[in-house]
Amino acid sequence: MTNPARSGGPGTPFLHEVRVLDVTGALAGPYCTTILCDLGARVTKIEPVSGDALRARRLGPERRPIPFDLVHRGKASLAVNLKSAEGVALVRALAARSDVLVENFRAGAMEELGLGYGELKDDCPDLVYCSLSGFGQFGPMRDAKGIDLIAQAYSGLMSVTGSTDGQLAKAGFPISDVGTGMWGAIGVLAALLRARSGGGGAYLDIALADAVAAWSLWEVADYTATGVEPGPLGTAHRLAAPYQAFTCSDGATLVIGAVDRAWLSLCAVLGVDLGGDARFATEYERFVHREHLAEILQERFVAAPRDHWMALLREAGVPCGPVNGIADVVADKHFAARGLFVHDEERFGQPTIVNTPIVSDGAPRASGPAPALGRDTTTVLAELGYDQDTITAMADAGIVGVHAPAGARR
Known part of the structure; x- marks a missing residue:
């Protein structure tokens, strides 16, 4: 881990000395590391040689991998086969050079690969290791599948969301995923403070169900005070009116x-x-x-x-x-003034990027586009001491993937 002698100053990214190893997929984990990336951390995204599953989720007339691009912007891409011993060894070597590792495999999967916190902490005593999962690493629901919809239902959120006639609804945004990513980032930042003050590394266990249930402040207070279970209220407040x-007359x-x-x-x-x-x-x-x-x-x-x-x-x-629609929000002048939505396709490869909402001289926010698959494999391996012949041999063996521009020959 980089030792934090006082460096930088106003305008220096908050996490400019922090290296993050991103072993995540779907949304919660990538969103966590995107926050860290926007705060200045150097994030290396580990993905299969065939590519992260979100790369296949293409939207719009040009069939762009929009979901992937939005939550992996500014990161490096290392394509590696974690089913191979050589690939696992490579990730272990990277972990030893990292300050943070974030993963969101099913509970126990990283241990099976030999990449769990217990397997890494002796070689990486200051490593902050953050595991994101549906229901956490222990408890009766540990092995249950946990996705955004299930977390919203299990946490009680869905029971209080919807119309007063009892028609339930999930939140329109995937708040279990993004909320878990935020809790993960908060935990990582707190653990980094301890690690950098000499207190050693930490293991963080963040669950989607916990993340949403932790927001039930009003509803739990209402229930414990009255003994009556809260239900959905449409747009009304639970304790105040109007x-x-x-x-209005124009339908708005x-x-x-x-x-x-x-x-x-x-x-x-x-x-x-x-x-x-x-x-x-x-x-x-x-x-x-x-x-x-x-x-x-x-x-x-x-x-x-x-x-x-x-x-x-x-x-x-x-x-x-x-009550704005998404089109209203994206075009809103106030959000534009605050830089929340960035409309710069040349820079980011997407018409619009949703920024991390932390405005400060130390927060660079969205810094660049999402990487092509394996774009940084050669660079990362070279930093670890691999020569070009070895890298080529590893690519030929399917241990790593190396990005080749369209039309190029390797």
């Missing part, structure tokens, strides 16, 4: 959160006098009678278009916002 979506939708002092401002903007109605006299009463309150407010909102109401509400200090 706090939900309303449709906005959301408001008019609690505390904003309640009186909302009434003034909408021109409704509810001061004498006992059902809405206090915040608690407004919550209890939230369905009746929503009906009254909806009658007013449908009298004018969304932009009309949002201008008045914002001027009055009432929290509100539009």
